[in-house]
Structures are given as structure tokens and as C-alpha cells.
Amino acid sequence: MKFTLENERGRYAIIYVTMAGLVLGLFYPLVANGFARPIAYVHGVSIGLIGGFLVGVIEFYAFKPKNRKFSFLITVITKSTVYSLLFIFLIVLLINFNESWYYNTNMIENFYSQRFQTFLYEGDFKVIVLYSLFSVIIIIFTREMSRKMGQGVFVNFLTGKYHSPCEEERIFMFLDQKSSTPLAEKMGSLGYYKFLKEFYFDVTKCIVANYGEIYRYVGDQVVISWSVKNGLKNANCIRCYYNVKNETEKQREKYLHKYRRVPKFRASLHMGKVIRGEVGNVKSQIVFHGEALYETAFIEKECQKLGLDILVSEPLLKRINLPVIYKKKQVGGIPVLGKDKPIKLFAVEETVLQPL
Amino acid sequence: MERNILQEKINRDITIIVLMGALLGITYSAFSDGFGVLYPHVNTFIIGILVGALISYLEFYVFPKKGRRLKFMSLVLIRTFLYIGSISSIVFFVLLISRMIRLDMGFLNVLASEDFKRYIFKEDFKVAIAYTVALAFIINFSILMIRKMGKDVMWGIVTGKYYQPSEVERIFMFLSVRYSDQIVKKIGRLHFHRFLEDFFYDITKPILEHKGTIYEYVDDLVVVSWKPNEGIQNANCIRTFYNSKNKIKENSEHYYTTYGFVPKLIAGYHIGKVVRGELGEIKGTIVFFGDVMNTTSRIKEKCEDLEKDLLISADLNDRLTLPKIYYSTSCGEIGLKGKQKDLELYYINEESIINLEVV
Incomplete structure (x- = not known):
């Protein structure tokens, strides 16, 4: 009984992180491009949803409270490494996937295309990675604070x-x-x-x-x-x-x-x-x-x-x-x-x- | 003297915020423009400093005074509009002036130029504003969180400093309102709670000015702690009490008209070793743990029996060097509840200069 309840709380946490990811994912193309490029929203939604979900799962299963015996600093370093790698991989994969679908090519062709290479090395790629990490920090930080302040207190405080x-x-x-x-x-x-x-x-x-x-x-x-x-x-x-x-x-x-x-x-x-x-x-x-x-x-x-x-x-x-x-x-x-x-x-x- | 300590704290915080603003400003230009040219960095540096100064001014000087009694939602709305408005104008004018200098053009010429119009309406202007507002929000949020959790707790959580418990020596003051039970019965719980909000607000300043740290509030009780040297220096811990008392006296009209009484303060003091550590997985708090806390609480209770305002333990009395205006008198060995050994307690009185001259 107890364990299913704990899992239920975990599910809530994952849903929260995923939803926050979705909102922040939609926010980026809105600010960066306005409504000029619809494909940007597909990128935003897919990265936000999948990234958010993965962060939620990792947060709850890999870094769950029982394992929280390390000092904060070590946790921060581990987490930022894990999430940087995760998001670099995810962004390349998903944007590539979406574009190959959008432009009707296959993924490898798209990856070596002029457009994608410019995007990776000169375009917004680093900004997007940075934005994602930034978003992860905000989500984790607010969740951590909310946990530290006690149940419900954080929301009521806000x-x-x-x-x-x-x-x-x-x-x-x-x-x-x-x-x-x-x-x-x-x-x-x-x-x-x-x-x-x-x-x-x-x-x-x-x-x-x-x-x-x-x-x-x-x-x-x-x-x-x-x-x-x-x-x-x-x-x-x-x-x-x-x-x-x-x-x-x-x-x-x-x-x-x-x-x-x-x-x-x-x-x-x-x-x-x-x-x-x-x-x-x-x-x-x-x-x-x-x-x-x-x-x-x-x-x-x-x-x-x-x-x-x-x-x-x-x-x-x-x-x-x-x-x-x-x-x-x-x-x-x-x-x-x-x-x-x-x-x-x-x-x-x-x-x-x-x-x- | 007292003002300075608080002012110093605020100055330090303002410096940090302004520097953070400058740093985050340069981070933005480093990402968007690289290091090819100098001027974007100068622009973002200036914008960062100005926004930092704006936040400091509003958060330390305007909102604490004007905003305390406002509804939270209206505070949030006012903040949002104020920040977006002022930040947009800061960004706009800094960019405008920077162009005036760089291109050696007049004010109106820059405004009318195609290049500038394009920048404002089509290019990065909105991104720059979004970035600045987001950061202002984060800085603000951190200020709010630090205020909420207390600086030490926040710092402890970030660094994991208190994860391992350690034994530390502290001076404790348990401060509360005399006859609070009777007052509650007369004015009711809800009204008493409102009174406490005002009361705690008033005594916060004297506590901080004398380097005290607020540990927790329990009903009408405030628990304040000092590091031994900071509390003993200039008899800071004792002066906190008398300054709080004066503060209440200054506002006595307000208390009298709003709540029908003027609070009388009582306080118990003790010094000793306690265990400090972080407790709680879901409600993280830095706690002090030890018998000293109980003893201080018992000493405070004796204030009511002995009809005194302020009682301190012999341990603390021995270590204090009191300024001329205070003198301590022994109340003798007093038995405390739950303690086997009697404890010698001292009463500290404030003697005004006028009285001294008569003597």
C-alpha cells in the first residue's frame, strides 16, 4: 500500500516535470522566432515533452531520496553532466528526426545536409542546449525547494x-x-x-x-x-x-x-x-x-x-x-x-x- | 552604529546583485555576438548593472516599506508590470545611447534610422528583453526564497554544509510577550495572530542590527541565536532586547489603537553547546538540538514568576562585559522545572543616563 502511494507521488512528480518541459519547450520558439517557422514548434514540443519526461524519470528513479546521501555539490555536478549529455543527444536526434520528416528525407541525409550542419556549428544549437539546461535547472530547483519547504508550503507561498x-x-x-x-x-x-x-x-x-x-x-x-x-x-x-x-x-x-x-x-x-x-x-x-x-x-x-x-x-x-x-x-x-x-x-x- | 550593521548587510547584497547583473549581461552578449566586437559587451554590461541596481532599489527600499500590507497577488502583478516596463526602457535607452555614441548621430537620427527600427521591431530586441526579464525574475525569486527560508538555511542547503551535524556554541534568547495567555483570551486567536505579525515585524530590525539570527517562531515566542563572540561584543544580545522594547514603545500608539494593548516583552538568555544539523527529507530545516534550548526556555518562564523582564544565566553573565548603562543583579539560585540543579540567574536593568547623573 505504502509503496504504491510513493509511486503515485513519483508519477505526479514526473507529470509535473513533463508539463513544465512542454510549456518551456513551447516558450522558446515563441520568443525566438515568433510564428514564422511552424517546424520550430514541433521541435519545441517534442524536446520539451520527451526531455521533460526523461528528466522526471531520472530525477525520481536515479536520484530518488534514498540515494540522497551525497553532498549537494556532488549531486549538482553529476546532474549537470548527465543532463548536458542527455540534452545534446536529444536535441540533435529530435531536430534531425523532425526535419527529415518535414523535408521528406532520411535522417542521415538530413544530418549531413548544409542546413543541419550550419545549425549545429553556427546556428542556434548552442543556444537551444543552454536554454534546455537552464529550464532543467529551474524545474529541479523549484521542485527541490518545494520538497525542502515541506508539502504544499511552496505552492501556498507562491x-x-x-x-x-x-x-x-x-x-x-x-x-x-x-x-x-x-x-x-x-x-x-x-x-x-x-x-x-x-x-x-x-x-x-x-x-x-x-x-x-x-x-x-x-x-x-x-x-x-x-x-x-x-x-x-x-x-x-x-x-x-x-x-x-x-x-x-x-x-x-x-x-x-x-x-x-x-x-x-x-x-x-x-x-x-x-x-x-x-x-x-x-x-x-x-x-x-x-x-x-x-x-x-x-x-x-x-x-x-x-x-x-x-x-x-x-x-x-x-x-x-x-x-x-x-x-x-x-x-x-x-x-x-x-x-x-x-x-x-x-x-x-x-x-x-x-x-x- | 546600529544602522550601519544593517546597512552594511544591505550594501553587500546590493553589490552582489549588481555584479550578478553585469555578469549575466555579458553572458548574453558572449553567446549572441561572440567576442568579435567590443560594443555589445559594453551595452550588456551597462544594462546588467542598471537592472541590478533597479532590482536592489525596488526590493530593498520600495517594496519592504510600501508592499508589506498589500495582497500577494497584487504585489506580484505590480512587480511584473514595474519590472517589464522599466527593464524595456532601460534596454531601449542604453541601446539608443550606445548607438548615438558609436555612430556619432543625434538622438532623433538614431530613432529614425532604418537600422535601429529593424533592430527594435524585427531583431533581437524582444529576445534581449525576455532574457533580462527572465533573469530579473530569477534574481527576485531567489531574494524571496532567501527571505522565506533564512539565509543560513538556504546556504546550508546549497552547499550541504550542515549535512553532517556538528557541535557549536551559541547564545540563545527566548523572547515573548508577557501575559500572552490572558491577551489571547481577551482579543481572540485571529486578532492575536495579526498582532504577532506586526510584533515580529517590528522586532526583526533590532535583532538583525545586533547580529542575531532568528531561529524560529513558536506561538508568541521568538528564538534568536548568536555566535558567542558576536553576541557578547558590545553586549549585542542584551541590547537587542532593549532596542526591541524601544521599538515597541515607539509604535505603542499603533498597538494600542489596533489591538487594545501594548505588548510587554520578556526574555530569557543562556549560552551553551548545541548540536546543529539539517533535519528532514521533506521539510528541510537547520535545527539546533540540545539541553541548552530547554534551559533557556525554563529561564524565560521564570520571568513571569520573578516579575522581571530579562533573566540571564550565570554562564552568560560571566562572559558579558556590560556597557555602563546596564547593570546586572543576581536573583539567587533558582530551581528550574525539570532540572535537578538550581541555576543562578541574573537580572539586567537598563539605567538611563539621566538617572546615573543623579546618582
């Missing part, structure tokens, strides 16, 4: 969606390390940081696969949020926790070998209205403000006190259509300021279905 604050209902999950203080003391800050980094790296795909958005990292805590629709669908927010758990179980040996301990964590889930807006002008940042976050922090404290793995608040749980493999059990509540009734809290357990 469109200015959060320029004025708005109220929104969201689901929050605090994912905290258990017994973090003694661990940090034992492993030292640096060691503990590396341990956490590895953990975050491993679980990010579980979060993304369940449509969670990483809001912030606070020490040993990750705050994940969902829109109500995405979080409730298929009980994604609860399944996210179990996916993270399974993933760490799967990697157990690696953690034991490297750090001599396996990450143990607890999740506290809650839902409520928050204000979403953008603050800061030097380092601006999308922020959530609201009681819901404080309440989640309280739930987290309760979860720690009770020594539980996962604690879900009633307002959230009553709206989730809980799959049969999960069982809920009320364990207590937290008082809420300004409200009479406390928020009821439930522990959730995954049960193995016995074959009937």
Missing part, C-alpha cells in the same frame, strides 16, 4: 494563500521519544541527534504515505498535522503511527547495531480549530496557533504519565471510522480550560484478526 490568516480545523499528532532525557545523557547530544535523524529519515515516508504533513521538529518531538479530510480517510492519522511502528520494527537490527537501542516513541492525537498564518519577514514561516496545540501537549503529558504508546482524544476518535483491527479503550481525560467537561482520552490497540 500563491500567497496564507498571506492573511484563516481558521482551519486540523488533526495533530505529537510523536515523542520515550525516556528522552536519560537517553540524551547516555548518548550525548551529538549521538542522540544522529539517532533521531536516522529515525526521522526512516519514518518520513510513513508520514507522507499517510498524507501527514510535518509541521515542525521540536527537539525529540515531531509535530505532524493533517487536514480533516486526509486524516480521517482510512483512519490515516492512526495508521500513520502503526506504520511508523512497523517501520522501526523492520529496521530494528540496524538501530541495535548502530546505536545499541531501538527508537521507542509515543503518539498523542487530537483535533481542533487553529489559526493558520504566516509570520516573519526575514525568515518567514507558516504557523498554527490555537488551543488545539496546547491540548495536544496536555494529552502528550498524560500519555507520558500513563506510559502508553498512543493516546487519542475523543473529539478526534468519534469522527474516525475505526477499522476493525483497532480497538479503543478509555483511559482517562484531561480537564479543559473554559469547558465543563474534560476531554476523554482513548488508548488504541492494534489487534491481530484471528481467522474464523
Whole structure:
């Protein structure tokens, strides 16, 4: 399930890159020649489409996140070499192909024709190669930035969606390390940081696969949020926790070998209205403000006190259509300021279905 | 003095942008004309410098002041029109003047000449403009991104500098608004968020002027960090607080009329070693990680209990040489939540010159 979802994201990435390639491919002949030479548009479209598609495939399959262990500089050098070669080859091939079709000759004849040779050595060939590489840089850079800034943030930033604050209902999950203080003391800050980094790296795909958005990292805590629709669908927010758990179980040996301990964590889930807006002008940042976050922090404290793995608040749980493999059990509540009734809290357990 | 640091930063950025403009201008002429003749390079060089200067002027002096409260879409539209209009005229006039000098012709003669008309309407003029506008867009976009992500983060991502975590020493300031809970209850979350936008905007300048780096915003809290020598020098870290306070005082009328209260600031300071690294595959951030952060946060919380504006840890107090107008007083050993050992905290007061004279 997880993997098909990841692949789906990959497909989106490839479609995005291909479409961007098409637009930029059409843009070039428009600026360079106007509407004088229709063949230029055939070139533009074919190079844009095929080039864009190949860039998308290479980006997603050859340079996919798992392999991103190199420094940025090495990645840049490798990528620019690969793409330069790719586009030189592609441009020669496609323009040759289109022209031989257009002028009704075969490709070899066309290649050695006066027109094509002039184009290669004196004409616009180098400009086109440069333009293509330029386009690739823009596409990759915007995608990279968008990835680095977090899901959806980049697009919203460009469109200015959060320029004025708005109220929104969201689901929050605090994912905290258990017994973090003694661990940090034992492993030292640096060691503990590396341990956490590895953990975050491993679980990010579980979060993304369940449509969670990483809001912030606070020490040993990750705050994940969902829109109500995405979080409730298929009980994604609860399944996210179990996916993270399974993933760490799967990697157990690696953690034991490297750090001599396996990450143990607890999740506290809650839902409520928050204000979403953008603050800061030097380092601006999308922020959530609201009681819901404080309440989640309280739930987290309760979860720690009770020594539980996962604690879900009633307002959230009553709206989730809980799959049969999960069982809920009320364990207590937290008082809420300004409200009479406390928020009821439930522990959730995954049960193995016995074959009937 | 304070002005200068900020101004220096802006000057450095402007120099970079203008040089980039000149470089990219020459790149264009190198590709379109080769190196046979000199004049295209002179033209593109001048155009590059002028466009760079234009971008710097608009982005550093005009938009930050006028554009902050504008809707994003209208900002984008205004930018687009302004840039296309001014860049076209820059290109047009530079080419015109260059021809006037080169061909030794009068202004109107060049305008009327066949050669020039052909260049403008049929030849490369539109390509040159498209190229310039595209580059202006990219430079602008980078400025926007750097502003969005913070300079350090951006640089770190580009170079991969923070990929390997390392231990660094930093001064931290946790700055927030006193009684924020009660204020939120009175004015509501949405209004409070608007207040925060204004508040953060106002205190940004004092922070940058004193070499602070904004690490993150959490609710009404701003976390600022300094490299030890930069924060200690001229007591920059402490002065940030008092200058922010003055800035708020200057704008107190605005806060009072818009939100019904004038914010009072509180801050906790500490110094110590933290781990710095890049975290997150899909939400890349440079993070500081360590117990120092928790301690600073606890120190800030003590401000409310002890009824003080500004508390600093003994570690930091020992290393500061305070200017004459500040003096520090010990508040004694204070127990902090979650800490086994009590920590000695100091309160720093600003004494105005007038009071000193009386004493």
C-alpha cells in the first residue's frame, strides 16, 4: 500500500516535470522566432515533452531520496553532466528526426545536409542546449525547494494563500521519544541527534504515505498535522503511527547495531480549530496557533504519565471510522480550560484478526 | 552604529546583485555576438548593472516599506508590470545611447534610422528583453526564497554544509510577550495572530542590527541565536532586547489603537553547546538540538514568576562585559522545572543616563 502511494507521488512528480518541459519547450520558439517557422514548434514540443519526461524519470528513479546521501555539490555536478549529455543527444536526434520528416528525407541525409550542419556549428544549437539546461535547472530547483519547504508550503507561498490568516480545523499528532532525557545523557547530544535523524529519515515516508504533513521538529518531538479530510480517510492519522511502528520494527537490527537501542516513541492525537498564518519577514514561516496545540501537549503529558504508546482524544476518535483491527479503550481525560467537561482520552490497540 | 550593521548587510547584497547583473549581461552578449566586437559587451554590461541596481532599489527600499500590507497577488502583478516596463526602457535607452555614441548621430537620427527600427521591431530586441526579464525574475525569486527560508538555511542547503551535524556554541534568547495567555483570551486567536505579525515585524530590525539570527517562531515566542563572540561584543544580545522594547514603545500608539494593548516583552538568555544539523527529507530545516534550548526556555518562564523582564544565566553573565548603562543583579539560585540543579540567574536593568547623573 505504502509503496504504491510513493509511486503515485513519483508519477505526479514526473507529470509535473513533463508539463513544465512542454510549456518551456513551447516558450522558446515563441520568443525566438515568433510564428514564422511552424517546424520550430514541433521541435519545441517534442524536446520539451520527451526531455521533460526523461528528466522526471531520472530525477525520481536515479536520484530518488534514498540515494540522497551525497553532498549537494556532488549531486549538482553529476546532474549537470548527465543532463548536458542527455540534452545534446536529444536535441540533435529530435531536430534531425523532425526535419527529415518535414523535408521528406532520411535522417542521415538530413544530418549531413548544409542546413543541419550550419545549425549545429553556427546556428542556434548552442543556444537551444543552454536554454534546455537552464529550464532543467529551474524545474529541479523549484521542485527541490518545494520538497525542502515541506508539502504544499511552496505552492501556498507562491500563491500567497496564507498571506492573511484563516481558521482551519486540523488533526495533530505529537510523536515523542520515550525516556528522552536519560537517553540524551547516555548518548550525548551529538549521538542522540544522529539517532533521531536516522529515525526521522526512516519514518518520513510513513508520514507522507499517510498524507501527514510535518509541521515542525521540536527537539525529540515531531509535530505532524493533517487536514480533516486526509486524516480521517482510512483512519490515516492512526495508521500513520502503526506504520511508523512497523517501520522501526523492520529496521530494528540496524538501530541495535548502530546505536545499541531501538527508537521507542509515543503518539498523542487530537483535533481542533487553529489559526493558520504566516509570520516573519526575514525568515518567514507558516504557523498554527490555537488551543488545539496546547491540548495536544496536555494529552502528550498524560500519555507520558500513563506510559502508553498512543493516546487519542475523543473529539478526534468519534469522527474516525475505526477499522476493525483497532480497538479503543478509555483511559482517562484531561480537564479543559473554559469547558465543563474534560476531554476523554482513548488508548488504541492494534489487534491481530484471528481467522474464523 | 546600529544602522550601519544593517546597512552594511544591505550594501553587500546590493553589490552582489549588481555584479550578478553585469555578469549575466555579458553572458548574453558572449553567446549572441561572440567576442568579435567590443560594443555589445559594453551595452550588456551597462544594462546588467542598471537592472541590478533597479532590482536592489525596488526590493530593498520600495517594496519592504510600501508592499508589506498589500495582497500577494497584487504585489506580484505590480512587480511584473514595474519590472517589464522599466527593464524595456532601460534596454531601449542604453541601446539608443550606445548607438548615438558609436555612430556619432543625434538622438532623433538614431530613432529614425532604418537600422535601429529593424533592430527594435524585427531583431533581437524582444529576445534581449525576455532574457533580462527572465533573469530579473530569477534574481527576485531567489531574494524571496532567501527571505522565506533564512539565509543560513538556504546556504546550508546549497552547499550541504550542515549535512553532517556538528557541535557549536551559541547564545540563545527566548523572547515573548508577557501575559500572552490572558491577551489571547481577551482579543481572540485571529486578532492575536495579526498582532504577532506586526510584533515580529517590528522586532526583526533590532535583532538583525545586533547580529542575531532568528531561529524560529513558536506561538508568541521568538528564538534568536548568536555566535558567542558576536553576541557578547558590545553586549549585542542584551541590547537587542532593549532596542526591541524601544521599538515597541515607539509604535505603542499603533498597538494600542489596533489591538487594545501594548505588548510587554520578556526574555530569557543562556549560552551553551548545541548540536546543529539539517533535519528532514521533506521539510528541510537547520535545527539546533540540545539541553541548552530547554534551559533557556525554563529561564524565560521564570520571568513571569520573578516579575522581571530579562533573566540571564550565570554562564552568560560571566562572559558579558556590560556597557555602563546596564547593570546586572543576581536573583539567587533558582530551581528550574525539570532540572535537578538550581541555576543562578541574573537580572539586567537598563539605567538611563539621566538617572546615573543623579546618582
